[in-house]
Amino acid sequence: MFRLCALIAVFLLPISALAHSPDQDKDAAGMAPDAALEKLFADEWQARMDRHPFWASQRGLRDYDALVPDASAEAQQRFQREDQAFLERLSVIDRAGLTVSDRLNADLFGAVLEERLAERAYEPWRIPFVSDSGFHTSATMAIEAIPFKTIKHYEDYLARLSKLDGYVAQNIANMRAGLETGFTMPRAILEKVAPSFKALAVDRAVDSAFYAPFDTMPESIPETDRARLQKAAMDVLNQRLLPAWRGLYAFFTEDYMPAARDTLGVTSLPDGDAYYAMLIRQYTTLDLSAQEIHRIGLSEVARIKSEMEAIIDGLGFEGSFADFLEFLRTDPQFYAKTGQELLNRAAWIAKQADEKLPAFFKTLPRMPYGVRAVPDAIAPNYTTGRYWGPVDGVRGGLYMVNTHALDKRPLYSLPSLTLHEAVPGHHLQIALAREIKDVPEFRRAMYVTAFGEGWGLYTEKLGVEMGIYETPYEQFGRLTYEMWRAGRLVVDTGIHAMGWSRDEAVAFFTENSALSLHNINTEVDRYISWPGQALGYKMGELKLLELRARAEKALGDRFDIRAFHDAVLENGSLPLPILEQMIDRYIERETAATQTGSGAAASLRSQ
Known part of the structure; x- marks a missing residue:
């Protein structure tokens, strides 16, 4: 498949094949390859803003403030033709005449277009909403x-x-x-x-x-x-x-x-099996079947549950696993009495994390973030928390906390939620991506679910090293959130590929996590309405943990957590196979720096 194989191929070619040629060939329009590529990026970005004026306004482009999107079926078909034309323009650009960075830009751009075209082939605009938004x-x-x-x-x-x-x-x-x-x-x-x-x-x-x-x-x-x-x-x-x-x-x-x-499963839709397979590739960037992902999920659920049971044993709780979950769901000590109390606690945790960031990251973003309640109009069926990106010239990023149904919003889960949605999770990753220099605009806006959500889940576990979790209950809350994401692999594939009922999905989470019943019902509705999206979290986290373990093994005492995190985040959001290639090159650089001095590392970096 082009979108992954072509990207990986860039990093497997010999360096001499990637060098920028001084005698660039001209494209069909008489432009040098780098100029043709730059114009293509600019033309597509302009088209993207024209299609999405709400988003353009959020990016500070005031010329769009009076406009609304054209959501008609005719417009969708026109967008399809435009994207196909962009892809054709990309295909005739001579990549041998591009720098390494431009070749990466070109391949990522092609991946974005191909993904968009693949999804539009199923006309998803006929369902313009999910369970909590639209x-x-x-x-x-x-x-x-x-x-x-x-x-x-x-x-x-x-x-x-x-x-x-x-x-x-x-x-x-x-x-x-x-x-x-x-x-x-x-x-x-x-x-x-x-x-x-x-x-x-x-x-x-x-x-x-x-x-x-x-x-x-x-x-x-x-x-x-x-x-x-x-x-x-x-x-x-x-x-x-x-x-x-x-x-x-x-x-x-x-x-x-x-x-x-x-029916519930997306596979019951016309051409539903192929549609779900496409969504799995889109949200995980991996070529895995629903059955393979289901098995990975069951394995992770078993591992996490054993860790949860160890915490229960350590607390000396007398009763079954189900009894402990009932205790967590019903004891008033674990719940805020007012929405402001919940927001205050979330903000306090966020500031604790802020203080610890320099010990784990060399590069930090300039863009600040705030903490707000989810608006009342959408809160009842909205997820527990979510990150809303910065709006240029208006505000920074927002960590949105759902203060509806306070008896369903346990405080012991709040550290995990805060790390994921604020820092070092979504805000840090997205703000850094927005601040990358010398890349086309689409790279700053690019969001790969498996990367972004995998990073968010990875940072929940990083919170252990950061010292954020203060009690065994908060550690259990972290595992509950990890169980939530592992369970998604089981439930999403169960509903959409294996004929699970809604009751089966609810029962699975009820038996295996300390999530409130309100949250479980809300989340199951989300997975029913948004097939495939929930798979990106755990699959992305597993890849990040694998890559960190690889770097730690290769570098030994030379491993620097700050340098590793910079290597993960410095190129913005990437498909997982490309992230893997980037980390392998980071390991090569760090190894070379130790063996032959900083000159070798600088040479590798320039490549």
Whole structure:
């Protein structure tokens, strides 16, 4: 397969074959290969911003603040043709005339395009949501991407609001196409998804999240303009957007839910076996079958459970494994009494981790992050916590903590959650990627699930070395989170390839982890609605642990954890086979530095 094999081939060629030739051939348009590649990257990036104006706004591109995406089926087909054309342009560029770094850029770019084309072949836009988010929540998150400091910001935002009803209509049309072709979300999870649609269908404009920016307008905007803009917002909301949200909720509950499929697994969809195989490759970057991943998951579950039982024995708890889980799920000592208490504890853990970062990383990002509660409108069926990336010119990264149903948010799991979502997990990795120099923009934005989520899970275990876990209960919470990710390998493949029922999936987590029943139900719905995505976490972590063990064995006393972590993160998000090649080269550099001095290491680095 090109996207992996071609990337690996770059690092297996002799150095002489990778050198930049002074006599570059011209491409079909008369451009040198490096110039043709640079233009291709720029053209695709422009197309990407045009397709995703919410995301463009989040990246600080103010020209997109008045726009909404074109979600129509016609637009999706056009995007398919455009991406195929980009791939064809890439194929005619003479790679022998590129530097090593440009060849890596070209191959990663090709991998992105091929993955996108492979997924679009199944027309996934017919299901434009998962259990806890979707096109509708993307629209609300896009509010935060606008600074709201000037009249122009508000006028652009009003223009965006006036177009959102069309965006909603396009997504309804896509969902209708899904109903007609049997490509729908399973009916079993839709009762819990419906509230996220209902939350937008409020009766009064002043109660809408989309009106909130007009409640806190800056003093620098004259009163007459404030009144004008507020009235315009009321008009747009009352006449266009709120009727659109109400129509969406009515469609979802009256048309979509009754007609949605009564099966669970993605393999029950048209061409579902091939679709799931594609999703496994996409989310793990590995060529593994569902059965192989299922077996790996069962093995990891058995190992982790033995470690959990050792902690229970060490605590002297009298009772069974199930009794201990019930104790953890019900004893008030393990739960915050207020949402603010939970947020305060999360922020405290995050600051403890911040202090310890220099001992484990040479390179740290400049971008800060904050801690916030998940918005009420989406919290009931939202995951326990999540990282929201920085918005240029507006805010840093956000570690989002779910404060809904506090009796289901145990404090003993909070250290693991914080390490994963904030630092040294997602914020550190994503912020560093955004700050990489001398790479095309798509590299800074690239996110490979197995890499990013594998890194997040790896950092949960790194927290042991960092001294973050203070009690046996917090260590058990860490193992519960690791069990959660190992269980995903079993449950995701069980549901989507082996005919598991929802009850079987819930029972598996209930019996093997200390997750609350609320979290278990929420997470199982997530795996049902988002096939394959949950596989990236544990598969990525296993590869990172394998690579660290390889480096420690090869370098012995010369192994430097800070240098290893820099080697993992310095190139941004990568497919796992390419990360493996990068770490092998890091081991070569470090070995050469010890054997022959820094000159040899510098020579290898320049290659």
